[in-house]
Amino acid sequence: MTCRFSICLWNVCVASLCKARNLEKAEAVIVDGIRIGYLPDVVTYNTLIAAYCRFVGVDEGYSVLHRMREAGVEPDVITYNSLIAGAARHCLPSRSVDFFEEMLQIGIDPNVWSYNTLMHCLFKSGHPEGAYRFFLEMISNNVQPSPFTYNTLLNGLCKSGNAKNALRLFRRLERFGFSAEVVTYNTIINGLCKAGMYGAAKRILTELGESSNSPNAITYTTIMKCCFKSGKFRQGLEVFAAMMDKGYSSDVFAYCTIISALVKMGRIGEAHSHTDEMLKNGIGLDMACCNTLIYMYCKEGNLRTAFQVLSEMEEAGLGSDEYTHSILVDGLCRTGLFVDAQNLLKKMESRGLNSNLVAYNSLLNGLCKVGNLDAALALFNKMELKDSFTYASLIHGLCKFSQFRLASKLMRICLREGISVLSSAQRAVVSGLRVSGLKRDAIKLRAAIRTARLLRS
DNA sequence: CTGGGCGGCG
Numbered sequence A: 001m002t003c004r005f006s007i008c009l010w011n012v013c014v015a016s017l018c019k020a021r022n023l024e025k026a027e028a029v030i031v032d033g034i035r036i037g038y039l040p041d042v043v044t045y046n047t048l049i050a051a052y053c054r055f056v057g058v059d060e061g062y063s064v065l066h067r068m069r070e071a072g073v074e075p076d077v078i079t080y081n082s083l084i085a086g087a088a089r090h091c092l093p094s095r096s097v098d099f100f101e102e103m104l105q106i107g108i109d110p111n112v113w114s115y116n117t118l119m120h121c122l123f124k125s126g127h128p129e130g131a132y133r134f135f136l137e138m139i140s141n142n143v144q145p146s147p148f149t150y151n152t153l154l155n156g157l158c159k160s161g162n163a164k165n166a167l168r169l170f171r172r173l174e175r176f177g178f179s180a181e182v183v184t185y186n187t188i189i190n191g192l193c194k195a196g197m198y199g200a201a202k203r204i205l206t207e208l209g210e211s212s213n214s215p216n217a218i219t220y221t222t223i224m225k226c227c228f229k230s231g232k233f234r235q236g237l238e239v240f241a242a243m244m245d246k247g248y249s250s251d252v253f254a255y256c257t258i259i260s261a262l263v264k265m266g267r268i269g270e271a272h273s274h275t276d277e278m279l280k281n282g283i284g285l286d287m288a289c290c291n292t293l294i295y296m297y298c299k300e301g302n303l304r305t306a307f308q309v310l311s312e313m314e315e316a317g318l319g320s321d322e323y324t325h326s327i328l329v330d331g332l333c334r335t336g337l338f339v340d341a342q343n344l345l346k347k348m349e350s351r352g353l354n355s356n357l358v359a360y361n362s363l364l365n366g367l368c369k370v371g372n373l374d375a376a377l378a379l380f381n382k383m384e385l386k387d388s389f390t391y392a393s394l395i396h397g398l399c400k401f402s403q404f405r406l407a408s409k410l411m412r413i414c415l416r417e418g419i420s421v422l423s424s425a426q427r428a429v430v431s432g433l434r435v436s437g438l439k440r441d442a443i444k445l446r447a448a449i450r451t452a453r454l455l456r457s
Numbered sequence B: 001c002t003g004g005g006c007g008g009c010g
Helices: A004-019 A023-035 A042-056 A058-070 A077-089 A093-105 A112-124 A128-140 A147-159 A163-172 A182-194 A198-210 A217-229 A233-245 A252-264 A268-280 A287-299 A303-315 A322-334 A338-350 A357-369 A373-382 A388-400 A404-417 A423-435 A439-456
Strands: none
Touching: A004 A023, A004 A042, A023 A042, A042 A058, A042 A077, A058 A077, A077 A093, A077 A112, A093 A112, A093 A128, A112 A128, A112 A147, A128 A147, A147 A163, A147 A182, A163 A182, A182 A198, A182 A217, A198 A217, A217 A233, A217 A252, A233 A252, A252 A268, A252 A287, A268 A287, A287 A303, A287 A322, A303 A322, A322 A338, A322 A357, A338 A357, A357 A373, A357 A388, A373 A388, A388 A404, A388 A423, A404 A423, A404 A439, A423 A439
16 A cells, blocks of 8 residues: 555655654654555655755765665755755865766756755855856856855855955846845845945945845844944944844844944943843843853953853753853953863863864963963964964064064064964064164064065055 | 854054
């Protein structure tokens, strides 16, 4: 009594178990099905592959592909799209390209989703050229781009430092037969704001208002964030108020944005009242939001409560990430608790959290601030990854304690390597050299700085 | 597919 209808139902059952991350049960249901004569089909396998890619790993997803082949079920374009998406999810650009090529090799034609996913992955992992290449390939293979394609392209262009080109593309969308939707507007407005192109962003916001689309919560948060970034605090607060009036009073992103901005401005009292308001609105807190609260407590020196939030979020199953730990490391350093900060850093490392460069920079900065330059230099030499924050912290620290020669040496490394250091750090070194009688060195360094600036522009 | 959370400069 195996009819097509019951196989569909059975697939739905497998799918819902997969969606609930219950892969073991899904596999058990498949085994049971086989016993009563339901042979898994391409849909069953595709469901499994997507789930393994999402919840376990790309290799595990790929091994299901072998299983399906052995069972005599041939993969289709959705199979490969799932694998590409899996690689994208785990930020494995070369794997996603491999899957794409394997698909071509066995004669499956990629569709618009294949290209979209691949482009998204390549942009996200910092390979914009690769993404452009596949976009062109898609056009030349007569695969029609979708709105999703253009949104991904606009976002990718902005995120890879090509906001101007994104704006040009946005202006041509209509010629390509696409009308911008709210996602498109949000994407380009955000990209332009991040690039500091506020005038263009504002014009497009006006156009959005005049279009048939309405701004949504994402538009509001984007604009609010942009106001804070460009120093228009009062306007940012007004955007927040307008957003609340619009009824977006349970938007965790908005609260996160405003609380963090208020903390940065030192307006801790207002940050607290917005926190209370947020909790009163019954918003479900997520990890980023908890990190913001931890940040708030750290900034007011309330480390005890900060760590309390950490244990509460871990108890609630939200976990914690590199942001959580970096914020706490910084908080500990600012309180002078360097040993605790070091231990937390070690914990980060053992948990395999990436980007603890930020945390190391906090520690370095903290050591500089209290004048423990020996420890700071030892740490600096030990650090494998360094960025402009690293150099600026140390240069400032060295200047603060009159180690101008060493500061100048570091400054020269930055100029040579193209590391852009804050101009305040540059000034500190030059004027330090000058007032400590090293006039010739000061002049030479200034010349080097000017040359580097000319070469960069 | 779009928005939020960490570090240097007082």
